[in-house]
Structure formats: C-alpha cells, structure tokens
Amino acid sequence: MRDFDAMANADFHADVVVLGAGPGGYPAAFEAADHGKKTILVNDDVAPGGVCLNRGCIPSKALLHVAKLLHESHEAAEWGITFEKPKIDLDKLRDYKNGVVTGLTGGVRQLCKARKVQLEEARGTFLSSNLMELSYKDGSKKTLSFDKAIVATGSVPAMPPIFKLDDDRVMDSTGALELKDIPGKLLVIGGGYIGLEMGSVYAALGSEVTVVEMLDGLLPGADRDLVKPLQKRLEKQLHAIHLNTKVLGLEATKAGIVARLEGENAPEEETFDRVLIAIGRRPNAQNIGLDKTKVQIDEKGFIKVNSKLQTDDPQIYAIGDVAGEPMLAHKATREAKVAVDVILGEPAEFDVRAIPAVVFTDPELAWCGVTEREAKEQGLDVTVVRFPWAASGRAQTIDRTEGLTKLIFENKTERILGMGIVGPGAGEMIAEGVLAVETAAVARDLAESIHAHPTLSETIMESAEGMFAQATHYYRPKK
Amino acid sequence: MAIEFKLPEVSEGVESADIAELHVKEGDTITANQIVAEVETEKALAEIECPHAGRVAKVHVSAGDSVAIGAVLLTIEESNGAESSDSGSKDDAPKAEEKQEEKKEESKPAEQKSAPAENKQPASTSAPARQPSATVPADEDRAPAPAGPATRRLARDLGVDLYQVNGSGPGGRITQEDVQNYVKQRLTQPAAAAGGGGPIAPPPLPDFSEFGNTRREALNKIGKTAAQHLTTSWNVIPHVTQHDLADITDIEMARKTFLAGPGKNGPKVTMTAIAIKAAVTALKAFPKFNSSLDPETNEIVYKEYYNIGVAVDTENGLVVPVVKDADKKSLVQIAADVTELAVKARDRKLGMADMKGANFTITNLGGIGGTSFTPIVSYPEVAILGMSRGQKQLSLIDGELEERLKLPLSLSYDHRVINGADAARFIVKLSALLSDPFTLLSEC
Secondary structure (H helix, E strand, C coil): CCCHHHHHCCCEEEEEEEECCCCCHHHHHHHHHHCCCCEEEECCCCCCCHHHHHHCHHHHHHHHHHHHHHHHHHHHHHHCCCCCCCCCCHHHHHHHHHHHHHHHHHHHHHHHHHHCCEEECEEEEECCCCEEEEEECCCCEEEEEEEEEEECCCEEECCCHHHCCCCCCEECHHHHHHCCCCCCEEEEECCCHHHHHHHHHHHHHCCEEEEECCCCCCCCCCCHHHHHHHHHHHHHHCCEEECCCEEEEEEECCCCEEEEEECCCCCCEEEECEEEECCCEEECCCCCCHHHCCCCECCCCCECECCCCECCCCCEEECHHHHCCCCCHHHHHHHHHHHHHHHCCCCCCCCCCCCCEEECCCCCEEEEECCHHHHHHCCCCEEEEEEEHHHCHHHHHCCCCCCEEEEEEECCCCEEEEEEEECCCHHHHHHHHHHHHHCCCEHHHHHCCCCCCCCCCHHHHHHHHHHHCCECCECCCCC | CEEEEECCCCCCCCCEEEEEEECCCCCCEECCCEEEEEEECCCCEEEEEECCCEEEEEECCCCCCEEECCCEEEEEEECCCCHHHHHHHHCHHHHHHHHHHHHHCCCCCHHHHHHHHHHCCCCCCCCCCCCCECCCCCCCCCCCCCECHHHHHHHHHHCCCHHHCCCCCHHHCECHHHHHHHHHHHHHCHHHCCCCCCCCCCCCCCCHHHCCCCCCCCCCHHHHHHHHHHHHHHHHCCEEEEEEEEECHHHHHHHHHHHHCCCCCCCCCCHHHHHHHHHHHHHHHCHHHHEEEECCCCEEEECCCCCEEECEEECCEEECCEECCHHHCCHHHHHHHHHHHHHHHHCCCCCHHHHCCCCEEEEECCCCCCCCCCCCCCCCCCEEEEECCCEEEEEEECCEEEEEEEEEEEEEEECCCCCHHHHHHHHHHHHHHHHCHHHHHHHC
16 A cells, blocks of 8 residues: 655655665666666665775776785796785775775776756665665654655675674674775685685785685585696685685684684684684675565575566566675676666566676686586586686786687587686676577587687687587597 | 376367466365366366376465466375475485585575575565566576577567567578568468457557546456457458348247147257358358368368358357357257357356357347347358347338338448358348248248
8 A cells, every 4th residue: 555645745855766786776767767767776885886896896806916926926036937925015905995896986986977866865765665764874764655666675794693803803894895804824614616716816915814714615506627727726825715614603713713623624713813703695686675575585585576576566676695605706896787778668687697706806707608517517418518617828928828719509409508708808708608598509619700819718619619629729539 | 296287288279278266275184086176268268177196285276367278287296295205305405405505605594494485475475477586587497599689679679579589590590671571471370360450450558547547357267268268360351241131930930839839848049049050051152151261272172061050149258159050950950059058158167169160150139139230251161141129110012011021131241251242142031031931941
C-alpha cells in the first residue's frame, strides 16, 4: 500500500532513488538520469565510488602496480641491470594511492553534477516501499519519497567473531590498504584473490608473508593449471603458503598476534606483527529498513532478485554485491544498466554468459565463461586447447614464459564456451574471451582474426587454431 | 523414498493445464490412484489421479497456476519407506559442506543462521512471474542459445524464443537478421500462428482510470483458446455472410406433433438437430462447403465424412462439440447426440476428442432472439450456419395471405473457396429442405 500522505509530505521526491554509490549504484543513477528520470543517489560512505574506489579495486591496483615495479627491478639483475635496494617512503606511497582514489571519487562527484544526479550524503533507510529516511552526519533527518528504488549497498569484509580481537594489528582488506606500516611478519588468512593480492603487495614492500588457506588450493574456483604458475611464483615471493590449514585462534600479545594453526606443514603456533583476514565478503542487506518493504533475503544474506533485478517488492530493485555472487564491480555495473532499462520498460535482462574474473597478482589470472572444471562437472562435450606462453615470442621478450592461455570449445559447433589465462596482462586480454563467449564466436572467428605481432594476444589466436589445426608456433603430436 | 508426481498428459495435444482445484495439502497421506487435483485444459476439466501412495511432502503448485505437462505437482514420500538406508551417507555430506561454507563466508554466525526461517515464506503474490534468485539465471538444462547480447536483446524485444530460431552463422550462431527473418516468416504464415493475435498487434489500452473505475478479470482457458482461434479465423478467412428466411411452419408443426406423440419419450428433437440433418444434405449437394483450403499447397481438401460442430453456450464460455458422422445417423440419433454433448459441455466434461474434426458448424441463437447475425467461420472449416429466432410473418401463398413461421438463416463462408452464387444456391437448398418436411424426408 502506498502511503500517499507520507509521500506527499516527504522532503524530496525522486523518480528513481539509488541507495549506495559504488560501481553498481553510481552507474545506475547516471543511466536513470540520462534517460530523464529525476534521480537521487544516496550514499553514506566517505566519498562516492563505493568499496571499489575507496578501499577495494582501485587502491589495491595502485599498490600492486608498485609491487610489480619492485619485483621487476629485482629481476632486472638477470637482464644485466642492477638497482640498489629500493628505498620505500611509505607516506609518499600512501599519498600516491590516496591521490588516485580522491581523483577518481572526485570524478564521480563531477559526473553526478554534470548529469544532474542529486547526491545526498546521508544514510538511507527504507520506511516503506515508497519512502526512505535520510540521516545526515549532522544528525538531521529528511524523508524522501520515490517511485522506484535500486538497492546497491554492496558488501563488507567477513570477520568471524573468533578473529575479532579489537586490535588494529588484526586487519581486514580495508585496514591492509591503509598501509599503516610495513609489518615484519604478516599472516594472511585466506588464499582467495584478496589475500593473494594484498599478500603480494606487502611481500614486495618487504614483509615476510605467510598465507594460510583452509582448502587444498589457492583461488578456489579457478582451474588448477592456471593457478599453478602463480603459485610457483608466489612460493618464491612469500615466506610460506600453508594449504589445508586452519586457523584455530588468534591472540593479541605484546610481542604480536599469536596464531594457532592446524595443518600438515604449518607450525602449531606462530607470532605475527599483523594479520590480514581475507576470507570473503558479506552482503550489506541488514539495517537498511528492508523489513519495511516486501524485499526478501536469501539464506546467505543476499537480496533475492530475478534476472530483471526485481526484488519481491515491485518498487524495489537490487544490484551488485548485495544481490548475489559473484561479488564483482563489473557485474554490478552491468546489473545497474539492466535494472534501469527494466524500470524504463525496456526488454532488458541480466543474461550474461561470461563475467570475467581477474586476479591482479603477478602473474595475473583471468577467466570467463565456463571453466574446465565446470565443463567437466556439467558433462559438456568440450575440447580444451592450451597454448603455453613458452611458444610466444612476446612472452620470451618479457621473460615471462610461465604463462598459459587456454580455450574451452564445444565440440559439435567449435563454439567458444570459456577462456582462461595466466600471465602478465591476463586481465586485459580476457576481454577478448568475454566478447567471444557472449557473441557465441567459434574457433575460426578467433583464429582468423589477425592479432598484432608480437603481442601476448596472439596466444588467443593460436589457441583457437589448435581447435581445428596446428597452432603455428606450437606443435602437438597427433593422437 | 521421495517420488515426484508429475502432471500426466491430460488429453492428446494439450501442453499445459490450469490447476482448478487441489484436493491434497502438504502432510496429507494419500492412497494409490487417489484423485489429487482437478485441472482445466483448453476446453475440458479433468481429474488427476496419482498412482503413488504415501505422504505428501510438498505441493509444488497452487490453484490457478498454469502448469506444463510433466511439471512436478507433488513430492510424495512413499509409505513403503526405504528412508533409513540413506541416513548413513548423509552424515558425511554436511561436513564437507561446512568446510566450504566456513572458508567462503566464515562470517555466517548465529544471527544469519536464524534468518532463513523467516525468509522461507513464499514470495509475495503481488509480484507475478518473478522468480527472484540470487544468482545468474541458468538457461534451464540447455546450453544458452548461440547469440550475442544485441541479438538476445532484439529477441526479447520481439518476444522471440531464440531456441526456435535457426542460426545461419558458424556453429549455428544466430544473427540479428536470423531473428528478423524468423519474425517475417512467422508473419507470413498467419495460419500457423497459434501463438494468438493476428498480424496486427493491438495498440495499448488507454488509461481508463481517467474515465472511471475498472475491474480486471483474466480470460479463462476456454476464453483464451476461443480468442486465439477466432482471431486466426477472422484474420485468415475472407468472410461473406448470406442471409435467407426458411419457412419452417410445416416442419415446426411436424416436429411438435412428433414430440407430443411418437417422440415423447425420446431425446428432444430440436430445430438444431433438424438443421444438422438438412445441412448434411446440402453439404452433399455442394461438396465445396465440406472442404478445407490447404494454405501451403493451395489445394481444396474435400472431405468424405460429415461431422457437424454445434456451438454451445456455457457458463464458462463458448465450446463447439461435434456430432460425428451425422450422415449415418437418424434425426433422433442426432438429437440424442446434441443433447448429450450439450450436457457434457455445461458440466465441462468434454474431451478434446469431442471437439475435434468438424467440417461445418451450426450456431443457433434462436432461443435467445435476434433477427440475423454474421457468425465467424471456424478455421479450417469454410462455412458456418447461424440460426436466429423464428418469427411469424405474413406471406402471400397462391394469392392468399397466410401467417407463416420464418427462420432467419445466416450463412458465413470462406470466399476463397466458395463464390457468392454457390453460397446462394446452398442457402436456398437449405431453406427448401427446412421448408418442406417431405423434401427433407426424401433427400436425407
């Protein structure tokens, strides 16, 4: 039931209100405004841009860029160039990272202004399916009535109670990105992409990094042949990687954080200067008044949505991390466009077949579409073609021959169902795979499109050749 | 052991049914072959028997749902339980899951564990056709149709099911042109467009609330089927309607005499039954009226059997059961058939077989009133006879003014197959048959 009186008395009215200004929220607001909707973007974070810009994708990539430089300066010795041990000015590095962030979040503000999106820096809480209360930092409150709302409240790092010590030496990804110091010994709990990316940064800066993973491999979800070259390199950069290992508990002592471990090769107890908890993320669907609406939450805490991003409440849509896995910025952005299209009455649907996953370690790891493991689990009739980078001229010139490009083809049609790459630049190269999978390209489409020489992208073309012939630079003995 | 009871084939050619009534609920114990539901298909109501005995663990549908044949209706735990044998292996499963769980989202402590209970309620009914799920939509069990995002969007826009489109690209890839060609092709075969609607999409409705209050009611299955069929017929067949008045004074008197005397205990011989008999004779004399036009080959298909459809008005809508082999039946037999079919129609007990195979249809509105109307030919038939209310008129007979009972006849026909002169001949013949009991007797 619409409460028309309350709506009439609201301080503002929006055709579309977007709650949360991350990589789901702000594109949604822009899209709605670009189509003539009066749009209000409600955000209570330090700056628009969400986790991605403020304390996720962007700052971590700035630091990883530096980490790569540090590694390369070290490796250059092999190529006859020797540098002195680098001096690290942590304050300046932090400023550089913060500068990148403020530059981008400022850009989002400007874009809001240019598009006449009203940015309300307040905490938004639903009062009903058509009303939201805005609580400002100065304690004042306003009400906002709306025709449609898009919930894009994102997620927060998961922090189980046993790791909650109220000691700032135990950090989540947010804390790690603050770069307070370079700990002598860092424990990273969780061998997922966040743990490995931040572990790499700290290792490059000089920390002795130990990664503990409960499962039997790093990066669960990725195919093992892609993880292998990364793991091999990480084993050199990191102090230790303990797989099949559990953290039984953490204890804050004067000397450091004492971790009790349980696993084959792990010490029972070890003291660290800092601990990074990177075991996953939790959707932000609580405490935003959804109980006042018809929105339903699933057992994992995600807002239930259909492929049109509609919730169970006809007025309310949800996108991004809060609307389900995978919790990735680019998924949120696409969903934003779909949700707005649906609001505009367009025949949109989130029916993507390839959401790229990229791990920005060195080497990078990227995949999209069906993984080899999924193909096997689903019983698909596929051929997997691998092209090792040792056969790539470009890979030789950068001395990174450990890379691998692989394509997964449906046998009957030679259609590309998935792509996986490990190696420097994999994150950029995967875009071609996404296009191929989404447009239902077949092997010849990739093989017969000229790829510039000498580039790493040639490995994609040559992998495709392997589906129906021999790759030029890699000979597979006939079976 | 849990068994899934699926909606069986209700009758031939029916792909889905609406759940009219459910006779069981979760927790009920049922015996083998118990009737668990009533479903409504295009034209009939059917009872659904479940061959399994046991406890109803879950009811997957609710009354009013439209359910495809083969969809799961009930989950039944069979009473000859083999349940205990499972429990051994069950113990291991949760552990493995727990491990995954802990790793991926170690964050899920007690607060969240309590949540599912409240969230289990079915999604609110105000959001029809929604199936919110937290993940990327799966394309059922099929691989996604090979088409790029722009093509997929075009298909959604035009309401095209991509699985129906043959892709012209390598690996069967569907291009935007393929989708456009598919739509064009469908538009040029309107006869096959059982999907409803003619080639012209109706413009959207205005906002009636400007003018006053409104109320909405969904068409029932019979209504939907009739609407589709009539639209197809109207769009495909160039209609012409020919009117005549049959002098039924004598035959009406004969009918009444028969009903009062020898026919007293038999079925009620109605004017409709007589018209069926007369129509068969006219159809034999003019075989084109007993044909269909094959749109693909442009051939006229002459039929050597005489099945006559009879439109029956029921509470739930219009249905047209068929009197089979009317040429081989006596008037009394035909009358008996018509009565039986009308009763079945009103009780919604007609099967699909009762409504198939008509060559010619008769619709009699005489019981209600009116002087004439233009019935719609039921595709692929080529003609239909409408009867209005008989009216007393003054006629000049051999110079004498007489009161005669005249029956208005309205013959609609497919002008592609039947020309106007033939139609006039047909209706004159029909009138003659109805005007003179002896002619009818001698020719039938």
